[in-house]
Amino acid sequence: MELSTGIILEILNGATPEKPTFQVINAKKIESSNTVDRYRLLLSDGEYVYSHVMLAAQLNKMWENNEVPNMSVIEATRYLCNKLQGDKRVIILLDLKVLASGSDVKCKLGNPTQLNPNSIPTSTPKPAMDSGINEQKAAVFKPQNNNNTALSTGNTTVQQTHQVNSLEKKSLTPGTPNSRVHSIASLTPYQNRWRIRARVTMKSNIRTWSNSKGEGKLFNCNLLDDSGEIRMTGFKEQVDKFYDMLELNKVYYISRCTLKTANKQYSNLNNDYEMTMNPETVIEPCNDDSDLPVISFDFVKLSELEQCKPPTSVDVIGVVKVCNDVNSVVGRQSQKEILKRDLQIVDQSGLAVSLTLWGDEANKFDGQGFPIVAVKGARLSDFNGRSLSVSGSSQLIVNPDTKEAHVLRGWFESGGRDQNFSSYQSEGGSGGGQSSNWKTFLQVKSENLGQGEKADYYTAKGTVVFVKKDNCMYQACPTADCNKKVVDLGNGQYRCEKCCREFPNHKWRMILSCNVADHTDNQWITCFQDSAEGMLGMKADELGQLRETDEMRFDQVLQDALFKSYIFRMRAKVETYNDESRLKTVCVAANNVDWKEYGNQLISQIAQLGI
DNA sequence: CCCCCCCC
Numbered sequence: 001m002e003l004s005t006g007i008i009l010e011i012l013n014g015a016t017p018e019k020p021t022f023q024v025i026n027a028k029k030i031e032s033s034n035t036v037d038r039y040r041l042l043l044s045d046g047e048y049v050y051s052h053v054m055l056a057a058q059l060n061k062m063w064e065n066n067e068v069p070n071m072s073v074i075e076a077t078r079y080l081c082n083k084l085q086g087d088k089r090v091i092i093l094l095d096l097k098v099l100a101s102g103s104d105v106k107c108k109l110g111n112p113t114q115l116n117p118n119s120i121p122t123s124t125p126k127p128a129m130d131s132g133i134n135e136q137k138a139a140v141f142k143p144q145n146n147n148n149t150a151l152s153t154g155n156t157t158v159q160q161t162h163q164v165n166s167l168e169k170k171s172l173t174p175g176t177p178n179s180r181v182h183s184i185a186s187l188t189p190y191q192n193r194w195r196i197r198a199r200v201t202m203k204s205n206i207r208t209w210s211n212s213k214g215e216g217k218l219f220n221c222n223l224l225d226d227s228g229e230i231r232m233t234g235f236k237e238q239v240d241k242f243y244d245m246l247e248l249n250k251v252y253y254i255s256r257c258t259l260k261t262a263n264k265q266y267s268n269l270n271n272d273y274e275m276t277m278n279p280e281t282v283i284e285p286c287n288d289d290s291d292l293p294v295i296s297f298d299f300v301k302l303s304e305l306e307q308c309k310p311p312t313s314v315d316v317i318g319v320v321k322v323c324n325d326v327n328s329v330v331g332r333q334s335q336k337e338i339l340k341r342d343l344q345i346v347d348q349s350g351l352a353v354s355l356t357l358w359g360d361e362a363n364k365f366d367g368q369g370f371p372i373v374a375v376k377g378a379r380l381s382d383f384n385g386r387s388l389s390v391s392g393s394s395q396l397i398v399n400p401d402t403k404e405a406h407v408l409r410g411w412f413e414s415g416g417r418d419q420n421f422s423s424y425q426s427e428g429g430s431g432g433g434q435s436s437n438w439k440t441f442l443q444v445k446s447e448n449l450g451q452g453e454k455a456d457y458y459t460a461k462g463t464v465v466f467v468k469k470d471n472c473m474y475q476a477c478p479t480a481d482c483n484k485k486v487v488d489l490g491n492g493q494y495r496c497e498k499c500c501r502e503f504p505n506h507k508w509r510m511i512l513s514c515n516v517a518d519h520t521d522n523q524w525i526t527c528f529q530d531s532a533e534g535m536l537g538m539k540a541d542e543l544g545q546l547r548e549t550d551e552m553r554f555d556q557v558l559q560d561a562l563f564k565s566y567i568f569r570m571r572a573k574v575e576t577y578n579d580e581s582r583l584k585t586v587c588v589a590a591n592n593v594d595w596k597e598y599g600n601q602l603i604s605q606i607a608q609l610g611i
Numbered sequence: 612c613c614c615c616c617c618c619c
Contacts, residue, residue: 209613218613235612266614276612329618338617358616383619391616 003046012089013123021075046110052090052117071102092190183227195255198223201295202395203248231274238277251289256280303349310382317374318345319412323367352421355388374400385424442520450572462516463565467558476509508544531590566590
C-alpha cells in the first residue's frame with residue numbers, strides 16, 4: 001500500500017500520472033441547487049491535503065453505500081484537474097478503486113499539510129536523475145500507521161514515464177499544447193478544454209419544434225473516431241452556423257461544446273455523454289482523414305430479420321424494387337401531418353421487406369432506376385411480420401459506393417430483378433402484426449397458445465393425416481359476400497335468412513376438419529374455403545357436384561388429400577361452449593412447402609439454438 | 612432548448 005507522495009502538487013501543476021493513490025480524509029455532500037448530489041473530498045497524498053476535490057456524480061453511490069469510509073486508501077483510476085476562474089484548480093475523480101478500507105486503515109497516513117488552494121506552489125519538474133531527492137523526502141516522511149501498511153513515496157521516475165505514456169495515448173502532437181487531440185471516449189462533462197478530431201457518420205435533417213417551453217430548430221449528428229462515438233446536437237444559431245459545413249463522412253476538429261449525460265432512451269450510441277453546440281463552439285474541417293475509421297455497417301440480410309427481435313435497430317442494404325408514392329399520415333400522438341413513403345427493398349436472400357421513409361427524406365426520395373439503399377440503424381418493427389423504418393437516428397445512404405452495393409447491383413441486374421421474393425407478411429390477411437412465429441404442435445400446447453385475450457397466430461409445417469368427411473361442405477347463399485347457409489325449400493328454391501331472400505341456386509362452401517401432424521404432436525384444425533380447396537385440389541362447387549353425383553370419386557378426392565405436407569398459417573384461440581373450453585385452430589393458409597425456403601428456416605432455427 | 616420517429 002503506497003500513497004503517491006507529492007502527487008497532488010504535480011497534478012495541480014498539470015501532470016497526469018496514471019493511477020495515483022490517495023487517502024480520503026473526509027467527504028461531505030455539498031448543498032446544490034442541482035438535483036444531483038455532489039460530494040467534495042478532502043484528499044491526502046501523504047505530503048499534502050487538498051480540499052478542492054470533487055467526485056463525479058456516478059461515484060456517489062460508493063459513498064451512499066458506505067464503500068469508502070474516511071481514511072480509505074484509493075487509487076484514482078480516472079481523474080481530471082480543471083482550472084476554474086481565478087486560477088483555482090479542482091481535481092475531479094471520475095473513477096476509483098478502494099485499495100484499503102478506512103475501517104481497516106483507521107487513521108491519517110503520514111503528516112500531510114494543508115495546501116492553500118489560492119496559492120499553489122509550482123512543482124519544479126524533476127528530471128529522472130532526481131529520484132534521490134525524492135527518496136530523501138521519503139525518509140522525512142513518517143507514517144503514523146505502524147501496522148502492516150507500509151508507506152512509501154511515489155516514484156517520480158515512474159510517474160514521469162506514466163505521464164509521457166498517457167500523453168502519447170491522447171495523441172499529443174509534438175509542438176504547442178493546443179495541438180493535442182482528445183479521444184471521443186475521454187470526453188466528460190468535467191473537462192473544459194478539449195478538442196476532438198472526428199468523422200461525421202450521421203447527419204439528421206433540420207427539425208423544428210414548438211412546445212410550451214418555446215420553439216426552434218435543431219439537428220444532430222454522430223461523430224466517430226477510433227475511440228468511440230458521440231452524438232452532437234446544434235440548436236438555432238448553431239444550425240445556421242454549422243449545418244451546411246458539416247458533411248456526412250467528412251472529418252472535423254471540434255472543440256468547446258457542452259457535454260452532458262446522454263439520455264439513453266433516445267440514443268443508440270455507446271457513450272454515456274452527448275454534446276450540444278454552444279456559441280463558443282469551434283468546428284474546422286480536417287482534410288487529412290485517412291487514419292480515422294469510416295462509417296461501418298453491420299449488414300443484416302433481409303432473410304435474417306426473422307431472427308432479430310423487434311423493436312430493434314439494424315443495418316440493412318437492399319435494392320428498391322418498389323417505390324410507392326409519397327403520402328401523408330397524421331401522427332397519433334402529435335396530431336401532426338407527416339409525409340411518408342413506403343419502399344420495398346429486396347436482396348440476394350430472396351426476401352422483400354418494406355422500408356418507410358419519413359418527412360423530407362420521403363418527399364425527396366427518387367425511386368427511379370431501382371436505387372440501392374443502405375440504412376445504418378434502421379428501426380425494425382414486427383408490423384406485417386417485419387418492417388423497417390428510417391428513424392431519426394438512422395442514416396440513409398442512396399447508392400453507396402461500397403463493395404456490398406456493387407455486389408447487390410450485379411446480382412439484381414443479372415436476374416435478381418426477375419426473381420420471386422418472399423415476404424414476412426402472413427398469408428390470408430388477418431394475421432397482420434405478427435412475425436411468422438414458427439411452432440411445433442407440441443409447442444402450441446406447452447406454450448398455451450390461444451389462451452390469451454387475443455388469438456395467437458403461428459406457422460407450422462404439418463402433414464394431413466385425417467380429413468373429416470361429414471359436414472365438410474354446405475350449401476351457401478349465392479350472394480357474393482354472403483356465405484350464410486341456405487335452407488333447401490325442396491322446390492328448387494334456397495332461402496337465405498341473412499339476406500331474407502330465396503334463390504334458385506346456391507354455392508358450395510367448405511368447412512373442412514383435418515387432423516394435422518408434425519414430428520411432435522398433432523392438431524385438429526378447421527380449413528375454410530380457400531385453404532380447403534387448395535388442399536383438396538378442387539373447387540368447392542365442383543366438389544359439391546361430385547358429392548351429389550359420384551360419391552366414390554368424392555371420397556377419393558378426400559382420400560387423395562391425405563399425407564400431404566403444407567406450411568400452415570394458423571390462428572389459435574380457446575373457445576368455450578357449455579363450460580367446456582377447447583383450443584380452436586383455424587387454418588388461415590395452407591401453402592405448399594417451398595423446400596429451399598423451409599430448409600433455410602430450419603437452418604435459422606438451428607442457428608437460434610446457439611449450438 | 613430536442614427526445615416524435617409517427618401510419619397501416
